[in-house]
Amino acid sequence: MTELLQNRGLLQDLLDLALTAFVVYRLSRLVKGVMAQRILGVLCLLFLGHLLTRFFALSAARLLIDALLASSVVVLAVIFQTDIRRAFTVLTRHQHEKNETMSDVIDELVFAVASLAQKRIGALIVIERSIPVDTYLAVGTDIDAKVTSELISSIFLPYSPIHDGAVIIQRGKLTKAGCFLPLTQNPEVNKNLGTRHRAALGLSELVDAVVVVASEESGTVSLVVGGKKTDNLDPPALGKLLRRLVEPRWLK
Numbered sequence: 693m694t695e696l697l698q699n700r701g702l703l704q705d706l707l708d709l710a711l712t713a714f715v716v717y718r719l720s721r722l723v724k725g726v727m728a729q730r731i732l733g734v735l736c737l738l739f740l741g742h743l744l745t746r747f748f749a750l751s752a753a754r755l756l757i758d759a760l761l762a763s764s765v766v767v768l769a770v771i772f773q774t775d776i777r778r779a780f781t782v783l784t785r786h787q788h789e790k791n792e793t794m795s796d797v798i799d800e801l802v803f804a805v806a807s808l809a810q811k812r813i814g815a816l817i818v819i820e821r822s823i824p825v826d827t828y829l830a831v832g833t834d835i836d837a838k839v840t841s842e843l844i845s846s847i848f849l850p851y852s853p854i855h856d857g858a859v860i861i862q863r864g865k866l867t868k869a870g871c872f873l874p875l876t877q878n879p880e881v882n883k884n885l886g887t888r889h890r891a892a893l894g895l896s897e898l899v900d901a902v903v904v905v906a907s908e909e910s911g912t913v914s915l916v917v918g919g920k921k922t923d924n925l926d927p928p929a930l931g932k933l934l935r936r937l938v939e940p941r942w943l944k
Protein backbone atom coordinates (compact mmCIF):
# COMPACT_ATOMS: atom_id res chain seq x y z
CA MET A 693 0.00 0.00 0.00
CA THR A 694 2.78 2.42 1.02
CA GLU A 695 4.65 1.49 -2.14
CA LEU A 696 1.56 2.34 -4.14
CA LEU A 697 1.26 5.71 -2.42
CA GLN A 698 4.94 6.46 -3.10
CA ASN A 699 4.47 5.49 -6.74
CA ARG A 700 1.38 7.66 -6.89
CA GLY A 701 3.49 10.66 -5.91
CA LEU A 702 5.97 9.85 -8.66
CA LEU A 703 3.17 9.38 -11.17
CA GLN A 704 1.67 12.72 -10.11
CA ASP A 705 5.02 14.45 -10.72
CA LEU A 706 5.40 12.79 -14.11
CA LEU A 707 1.86 13.71 -15.11
CA ASP A 708 2.43 17.26 -13.92
CA LEU A 709 5.64 17.52 -15.95
CA ALA A 710 4.06 16.00 -19.05
CA LEU A 711 1.05 18.33 -18.88
CA THR A 712 3.24 21.40 -18.45
CA ALA A 713 5.49 20.34 -21.34
CA PHE A 714 2.42 19.75 -23.51
CA VAL A 715 0.90 23.17 -22.73
CA VAL A 716 4.21 24.96 -23.39
CA TYR A 717 4.68 23.01 -26.63
CA ARG A 718 1.15 23.85 -27.87
CA LEU A 719 1.62 27.50 -26.93
CA SER A 720 4.95 27.70 -28.73
CA ARG A 721 3.29 26.27 -31.87
CA LEU A 722 0.43 28.73 -31.60
CA VAL A 723 2.43 31.89 -31.21
CA LYS A 724 4.00 33.27 -34.33
CA GLY A 725 6.40 36.14 -34.66
CA VAL A 726 9.45 37.23 -32.69
CA MET A 727 7.55 39.42 -30.26
CA ALA A 728 5.05 36.69 -29.31
CA GLN A 729 7.86 34.19 -28.83
CA ARG A 730 9.75 36.61 -26.59
CA ILE A 731 6.63 37.13 -24.48
CA LEU A 732 6.17 33.38 -24.19
CA GLY A 733 9.84 33.13 -23.13
CA VAL A 734 9.34 35.77 -20.43
CA LEU A 735 6.23 33.95 -19.19
CA CYS A 736 8.16 30.68 -19.00
CA LEU A 737 10.90 32.41 -17.02
CA LEU A 738 8.35 33.88 -14.65
CA PHE A 739 6.78 30.48 -14.15
CA LEU A 740 10.20 28.94 -13.50
CA GLY A 741 10.87 31.76 -11.02
CA HIS A 742 7.57 30.99 -9.31
CA LEU A 743 8.55 27.32 -8.91
CA LEU A 744 12.03 28.15 -7.62
CA THR A 745 10.82 30.74 -5.10
CA ARG A 746 8.29 28.21 -3.88
CA PHE A 747 10.87 25.48 -3.60
CA PHE A 748 13.39 27.64 -1.71
CA ALA A 749 10.63 29.43 0.27
CA LEU A 750 11.70 32.93 -0.89
CA SER A 751 8.53 34.73 0.16
CA ALA A 752 9.34 38.30 -0.98
CA ALA A 753 10.56 37.23 -4.45
CA ARG A 754 7.62 34.87 -4.75
CA LEU A 755 5.17 37.67 -3.96
CA LEU A 756 6.67 39.80 -6.73
CA ILE A 757 6.75 37.00 -9.30
CA ASP A 758 3.19 35.90 -8.47
CA ALA A 759 1.95 39.47 -8.89
CA LEU A 760 3.69 39.69 -12.27
CA LEU A 761 2.23 36.35 -13.36
CA ALA A 762 -1.27 37.35 -12.27
CA SER A 763 -1.13 40.64 -14.16
CA SER A 764 0.32 38.94 -17.25
CA VAL A 765 -3.20 37.85 -18.30
CA VAL A 766 -4.27 41.49 -18.61
CA VAL A 767 -0.97 42.46 -20.26
CA LEU A 768 -1.35 39.65 -22.81
CA ALA A 769 -4.95 40.63 -23.57
CA VAL A 770 -3.84 44.21 -24.22
CA ILE A 771 -0.82 43.28 -26.35
CA PHE A 772 -2.73 40.74 -28.43
CA GLN A 773 -6.07 42.54 -28.57
CA THR A 774 -5.98 42.83 -32.36
CA ASP A 775 -5.16 39.13 -32.79
CA ILE A 776 -7.84 38.09 -30.30
CA ARG A 777 -10.44 40.26 -32.05
CA ARG A 778 -9.41 38.86 -35.43
CA ALA A 779 -9.62 35.28 -34.15
CA PHE A 780 -13.16 35.87 -32.86
CA THR A 781 -14.20 37.52 -36.12
CA VAL A 782 -12.83 34.61 -38.17
CA LEU A 783 -14.58 32.12 -35.89
CA THR A 784 -18.01 33.72 -36.12
CA ARG A 785 -17.71 34.67 -39.79
CA HIS A 786 -16.69 31.14 -40.72
CA GLN A 787 -19.85 29.64 -39.23
CA HIS A 788 -22.02 32.34 -40.74
CA GLU A 789 -20.44 31.98 -44.18
CA LYS A 790 -20.78 28.20 -44.02
CA ASN A 791 -24.52 28.57 -43.40
CA GLU A 792 -24.84 30.97 -46.29
CA THR A 793 -22.79 28.80 -48.66
CA MET A 794 -24.84 25.65 -48.08
CA SER A 795 -28.08 27.48 -48.53
CA ASP A 796 -26.78 29.10 -51.72
CA VAL A 797 -25.60 25.77 -53.13
CA ILE A 798 -29.05 24.24 -52.62
CA ASP A 799 -30.81 27.25 -54.18
CA GLU A 800 -28.53 27.15 -57.23
CA LEU A 801 -28.90 23.41 -57.61
CA VAL A 802 -32.70 23.45 -57.31
CA PHE A 803 -32.97 26.25 -59.85
CA ALA A 804 -30.69 24.49 -62.36
CA VAL A 805 -32.36 21.10 -62.02
CA ALA A 806 -35.85 22.56 -62.39
CA SER A 807 -34.94 24.41 -65.56
CA LEU A 808 -33.09 21.39 -67.02
CA ALA A 809 -36.03 19.07 -66.31
CA GLN A 810 -38.43 21.55 -67.84
CA LYS A 811 -36.35 21.56 -71.02
CA ARG A 812 -36.19 17.73 -70.92
CA ILE A 813 -32.45 17.71 -70.41
CA GLY A 814 -31.20 14.86 -68.24
CA ALA A 815 -28.98 15.61 -65.23
CA LEU A 816 -27.37 13.65 -62.41
CA ILE A 817 -25.95 15.48 -59.40
CA VAL A 818 -24.26 13.85 -56.42
CA ILE A 819 -23.91 15.67 -53.12
CA GLU A 820 -21.31 14.03 -50.94
CA ARG A 821 -22.05 13.83 -47.24
CA SER A 822 -19.94 12.11 -44.59
CA ILE A 823 -18.70 9.13 -46.66
CA PRO A 824 -16.27 10.09 -49.48
CA VAL A 825 -17.52 9.14 -52.94
CA ASP A 826 -14.23 9.36 -54.85
CA THR A 827 -13.42 5.65 -54.80
CA TYR A 828 -16.73 4.86 -56.53
CA LEU A 829 -16.32 7.31 -59.40
CA ALA A 830 -15.10 6.25 -62.81
CA VAL A 831 -13.58 8.71 -65.30
CA GLY A 832 -14.70 12.33 -64.86
CA THR A 833 -13.18 15.77 -65.21
CA ASP A 834 -11.87 17.79 -62.24
CA ILE A 835 -13.48 21.21 -61.98
CA ASP A 836 -13.42 22.65 -58.43
CA ALA A 837 -15.68 25.67 -58.89
CA LYS A 838 -18.40 27.57 -57.06
CA VAL A 839 -21.79 25.91 -57.50
CA THR A 840 -23.94 28.11 -59.72
CA SER A 841 -27.08 27.24 -61.66
CA GLU A 842 -25.41 28.48 -64.85
CA LEU A 843 -22.46 26.11 -64.41
CA ILE A 844 -24.68 23.11 -63.67
CA SER A 845 -26.96 23.90 -66.62
CA SER A 846 -24.11 24.38 -69.04
CA ILE A 847 -22.47 21.09 -68.03
CA PHE A 848 -25.63 19.13 -68.88
CA LEU A 849 -26.45 20.87 -72.14
CA PRO A 850 -26.37 18.16 -74.86
CA TYR A 851 -23.48 19.73 -76.76
CA SER A 852 -21.28 19.97 -73.66
CA PRO A 853 -18.40 17.46 -73.83
CA ILE A 854 -19.03 16.49 -70.17
CA HIS A 855 -22.83 16.25 -70.22
CA ASP A 856 -22.77 12.45 -69.85
CA GLY A 857 -22.44 11.12 -66.33
CA ALA A 858 -22.71 12.86 -62.99
CA VAL A 859 -21.65 16.14 -61.45
CA ILE A 860 -20.14 15.85 -57.96
CA ILE A 861 -20.54 18.40 -55.19
CA GLN A 862 -18.12 18.05 -52.28
CA ARG A 863 -17.81 20.40 -49.31
CA GLY A 864 -20.02 22.94 -51.04
CA LYS A 865 -17.96 23.05 -54.27
CA LEU A 866 -18.60 21.57 -57.68
CA THR A 867 -15.54 19.34 -57.90
CA LYS A 868 -16.11 16.98 -60.84
CA ALA A 869 -18.28 16.38 -63.89
CA GLY A 870 -18.78 13.54 -66.34
CA CYS A 871 -18.33 10.88 -63.66
CA PHE A 872 -19.71 7.39 -64.09
CA LEU A 873 -21.28 5.81 -61.04
CA PRO A 874 -21.77 2.17 -60.15
CA LEU A 875 -25.18 0.88 -61.26
CA THR A 876 -27.56 -0.61 -58.74
CA GLN A 877 -27.33 -4.37 -58.22
CA ASN A 878 -30.73 -4.53 -56.56
CA PRO A 879 -32.81 -7.15 -58.46
CA GLU A 880 -36.03 -5.57 -57.19
CA VAL A 881 -35.47 -2.34 -59.08
CA ASN A 882 -38.03 -1.78 -61.87
CA LYS A 883 -36.72 -3.37 -65.07
CA ASN A 884 -37.80 -0.34 -67.09
CA LEU A 885 -35.65 2.07 -65.10
CA GLY A 886 -32.90 3.62 -67.24
CA THR A 887 -29.21 3.79 -66.44
CA ARG A 888 -29.20 7.38 -65.11
CA HIS A 889 -31.58 6.41 -62.34
CA ARG A 890 -29.82 3.05 -61.86
CA ALA A 891 -26.54 4.92 -61.38
CA ALA A 892 -28.13 7.23 -58.79
CA LEU A 893 -29.51 4.24 -56.89
CA GLY A 894 -26.23 2.33 -57.20
CA LEU A 895 -24.08 5.02 -55.60
CA SER A 896 -26.63 5.73 -52.89
CA GLU A 897 -26.53 2.04 -51.87
CA LEU A 898 -22.79 2.32 -51.22
CA VAL A 899 -22.42 5.74 -49.60
CA ASP A 900 -24.62 8.25 -47.77
CA ALA A 901 -24.55 10.76 -50.66
CA VAL A 902 -27.72 12.48 -51.82
CA VAL A 903 -28.30 12.19 -55.57
CA VAL A 904 -30.58 14.41 -57.61
CA VAL A 905 -31.80 13.24 -61.02
CA ALA A 906 -33.53 15.24 -63.74
CA SER A 907 -35.18 12.91 -66.21
CA GLU A 908 -34.78 13.59 -69.89
CA GLU A 909 -37.65 11.24 -70.66
CA SER A 910 -40.32 12.45 -68.24
CA GLY A 911 -39.08 15.94 -67.35
CA THR A 912 -39.43 15.16 -63.65
CA VAL A 913 -36.98 15.45 -60.78
CA SER A 914 -36.12 12.68 -58.31
CA LEU A 915 -34.02 12.52 -55.18
CA VAL A 916 -32.20 9.33 -54.30
CA VAL A 917 -30.71 8.53 -50.91
CA GLY A 918 -29.90 5.22 -49.20
CA GLY A 919 -31.15 3.20 -52.18
CA LYS A 920 -34.57 4.88 -52.09
CA LYS A 921 -35.97 7.16 -54.79
CA THR A 922 -38.49 9.96 -54.30
CA ASP A 923 -40.02 11.04 -57.60
CA ASN A 924 -41.90 14.02 -58.99
CA LEU A 925 -40.38 16.67 -56.76
CA ASP A 926 -41.25 20.27 -57.53
CA PRO A 927 -38.60 22.91 -56.71
CA PRO A 928 -39.94 23.81 -53.23
CA ALA A 929 -40.20 20.13 -52.25
CA LEU A 930 -36.70 19.39 -53.56
CA GLY A 931 -35.25 22.41 -51.74
CA LYS A 932 -36.95 21.39 -48.50
CA LEU A 933 -35.69 17.81 -48.73
CA LEU A 934 -32.15 18.90 -49.58
CA ARG A 935 -32.05 21.34 -46.68
CA ARG A 936 -33.14 18.58 -44.34
CA LEU A 937 -30.70 16.00 -45.69
CA VAL A 938 -27.66 18.00 -46.55
CA GLU A 939 -27.28 21.09 -44.41
CA PRO A 940 -26.98 19.54 -40.95
CA ARG A 941 -24.24 17.13 -42.10
CA TRP A 942 -22.27 19.81 -43.90
CA LEU A 943 -22.28 21.97 -40.84
CA LYS A 944 -20.68 19.32 -38.65
Ligand SMILES: Nc1ncnc2c1ncn2[C@@H]1O[C@H](COP(=O)(O)OP(=O)(O)OP(=O)(O)O)[C@@H](O)[C@H]1O
Pocket residue numbers: 814815816855856857858871872873874875885886887888889890891906907908909910
Ligand atom coordinates in the same frame (compact mmCIF):
# COMPACT_ATOMS: atom_id res chain seq x y z
N1 LIG B 1 -23.08 4.64 -64.74
C1 LIG B 1 -23.48 5.87 -65.01
N2 LIG B 1 -23.08 6.90 -64.22
C2 LIG B 1 -23.49 8.13 -64.49
N3 LIG B 1 -24.30 8.48 -65.48
C3 LIG B 1 -24.73 7.50 -66.27
C4 LIG B 1 -24.35 6.15 -66.09
N4 LIG B 1 -24.93 5.42 -67.04
C5 LIG B 1 -25.64 6.27 -67.80
N5 LIG B 1 -25.54 7.52 -67.36
C6 LIG B 1 -26.16 8.72 -67.91
O1 LIG B 1 -27.47 8.40 -68.23
C7 LIG B 1 -27.71 8.69 -69.59
C8 LIG B 1 -28.62 7.67 -70.14
O2 LIG B 1 -29.80 7.75 -69.47
P1 LIG B 1 -30.96 6.69 -69.70
O3 LIG B 1 -31.95 7.29 -70.63
O4 LIG B 1 -30.43 5.36 -70.00
O5 LIG B 1 -31.44 6.63 -68.21
P2 LIG B 1 -32.82 7.07 -67.55
O6 LIG B 1 -32.67 6.67 -66.12
O7 LIG B 1 -33.96 6.56 -68.34
O8 LIG B 1 -32.76 8.66 -67.64
P3 LIG B 1 -33.79 9.66 -68.33
O9 LIG B 1 -35.06 9.54 -67.56
O10 LIG B 1 -33.10 10.97 -68.20
O11 LIG B 1 -33.95 9.21 -69.78
C9 LIG B 1 -26.34 8.65 -70.23
O12 LIG B 1 -26.33 9.45 -71.38
C10 LIG B 1 -25.45 9.15 -69.16
O13 LIG B 1 -25.36 10.55 -69.19
